[in-house]
Amino acid sequence: MMKITSGIFAILLFSHIGVANAVTLNRVEAQMVKQVTDDEPKARALLKKVVNINSGSMNFEGVKKVGDIFAHELKQLGFSTKWIDGKAFNRSGHLFAERLGKANSQKKPPKILMIGHLDTVFSKDSAVQKYIEIDDTYVKGPGIIDMKGGDVIIVYALKALKDAGILDQFSIQVVMTGDEEKRGRPLDIAAKVLIDSAKWADIALGFENGDGDPKTAVVSRRGYTGWQLAVTGKPAHSSQIFREDMGYGAIYETARILNSFRTQLSNEPNLTFNPGLIVGGTQAELDTGSAKAKGYGKQNVIAQTTKVSGDLRALSPQQQEKAKKAMRKIVANHLPHTSATITFEPGYPPMEPSDGNNKLLKIYDDASRDLGFGPVKAVDPRRAGAADISFSAKHVDMAIDGLGLMGHSSHTDDETADIRTLASQTKRAVLLMYRLLNR
Numbered sequence: 001m002m003k004i005t006s007g008i009f010a011i012l013l014f015s016h017i018g019v020a021n022a023v024t025l026n027r028v029e030a031q032m033v034k035q036v037t038d039d040e041p042k043a044r045a046l047l048k049k050v051v052n053i054n055s056g057s058m059n060f061e062g063v064k065k066v067g068d069i070f071a072h073e074l075k076q077l078g079f080s081t082k083w084i085d086g087k088a089f090n091r092s093g094h095l096f097a098e099r100l101g102k103a104n105s106q107k108k109p110p111k112i113l114m115i116g117h118l119d120t121v122f123s124k125d126s127a128v129q130k131y132i133e134i135d136d137t138y139v140k141g142p143g144i145i146d147m148k149g150g151d152v153i154i155v156y157a158l159k160a161l162k163d164a165g166i167l168d169q170f171s172i173q174v175v176m177t178g179d180e181e182k183r184g185r186p187l188d189i190a191a192k193v194l195i196d197s198a199k200w201a202d203i204a205l206g207f208e209n210g211d212g213d214p215k216t217a218v219v220s221r222r223g224y225t226g227w228q229l230a231v232t233g234k235p236a237h238s239s240q241i242f243r244e245d246m247g248y249g250a251i252y253e254t255a256r257i258l259n260s261f262r263t264q265l266s267n268e269p270n271l272t273f274n275p276g277l278i279v280g281g282t283q284a285e286l287d288t289g290s291a292k293a294k295g296y297g298k299q300n301v302i303a304q305t306t307k308v309s310g311d312l313r314a315l316s317p318q319q320q321e322k323a324k325k326a327m328r329k330i331v332a333n334h335l336p337h338t339s340a341t342i343t344f345e346p347g348y349p350p351m352e353p354s355d356g357n358n359k360l361l362k363i364y365d366d367a368s369r370d371l372g373f374g375p376v377k378a379v380d381p382r383r384a385g386a387a388d389i390s391f392s393a394k395h396v397d398m399a400i401d402g403l404g405l406m407g408h409s410s411h412t413d414d415e416t417a418d419i420r421t422l423a424s425q426t427k428r429a430v431l432l433m434y435r436l437l438n439r
């Protein structure tokens with residue numbers, strides 16, 4: 001690709017970007033970067049509009065409304081759009097959009113999957129509902145970085161490519177799910193569009209907020225699965241505990257199991273497991289759906305039952321299987337007169353580290369440097385939660401996530417965007433995609 005060296009382009013670029021190393025952009029790149037700058041007020045207006053619509057995962061109407069707005073935006077760019085109804089998995093649904101490229105004689109258009117989500121963790125009765133400008137740098141709002149900002153970046157990156165006449169050189173599918181924050185069940189139906197599109201695509205780009213730092217992007221994410229532990233003991237007067245015919249009760253058995261998990265498995269890199277809720281006694285009820293528990297038990301009675309729910313995160317399916325096996329073995333090693341079972345839920349697969357993903361990161365890193373925005377490194381997978389791209393990553397040659405709007409405190413009432421990154425992240429995405437044409 002031709003690099004710009006002439007003074008006239010350099011001057012032109014300084015005025016757009018204000019950074020010295022921007023001269024490494026070519027003419028088309030510089031034009032697209034300028035387009036993103038010009039479109040910034042419109043992008044912010046779109047962001048404000050969608051943040052001001054509540055779209056908590058269980059607010060089906062709100063999710064659909066945000067989906068309709070993005071469908072409209074994508075149609076303007078020549079995409080065909082479709083709403084995938086979520087009845088079958090008890091959620092609102094997903095937005096699917098497609099725009100096929102025009103193959104020329106030399107090469108086929110690269111197939112790219114761009115991933116966003118429409119829902120947020122903020123329910124209809126959440127205390128925060130609005131887009132609030134704090135100053136020139138910070139804007140607060142529910143779901144602003146996770147991830148309505150990323151969705152807006154998708155739209156305006158595509159617009160810059162279209163305005164430069166480049167968009168026809170790609171084949172693109174956009175999937176914006178309506179249940180990323182609270183995935184519908186059955187999982188295989190809820191995540192089907194992510195898997196199908198990934199099988200179609202060569203490259204997957206995720207516009208989540210990553211760890212919120214523009215110096216990083218995500219090339220690996222740990223998989224996630226939930227587990228439930230159910231333990232029973234022999235009830236009797238507490239004074240008889242430890243007798244050969246009475247045993248230890250459900251609570252001691254639970255303590256043994258959890259402590260063994262910790263002592264035997266907690267040193268393994270990238271593996272974590274967390275008991276998040278526990279209840280035990282004579283009666284114990286635990287509901288994972290509402291994340292609530294109820295218990296009853298007296299100090300002088302040996303505990304009859306214990307329930308625990310927790311999670312397990314691992315970097316590869318092999319690591320996950322190995323951990324499950326070790327946990328099952330610990331569980332099976334019962335104290336006298338107790339029994340226990342552990343069950344694992346189907347979960348999110350891991351996004352495994354790969355050469356393809358690293359190659360994509362390198363292109364992104366170079367693009368960022370050439371824009372004068374500095375280097376981009378991989379996020380420590382320990383710091384990246386499971387996300388939609390986890391379902392897609394293993395079906396494509398290359399995948400990267402964390403290309404969205406940056407900021408801090410996502411999932412809290414203080415969720416805040418560094419609004420300056422709306423344009424800068426869009427520029428990075430545009431250059432990344434453009435350079436994929438000539439990789």
Ligand SMILES: [Zn+2]
Pocket residue numbers: 117146147180208209387
């Ligand atoms: Zn998200």
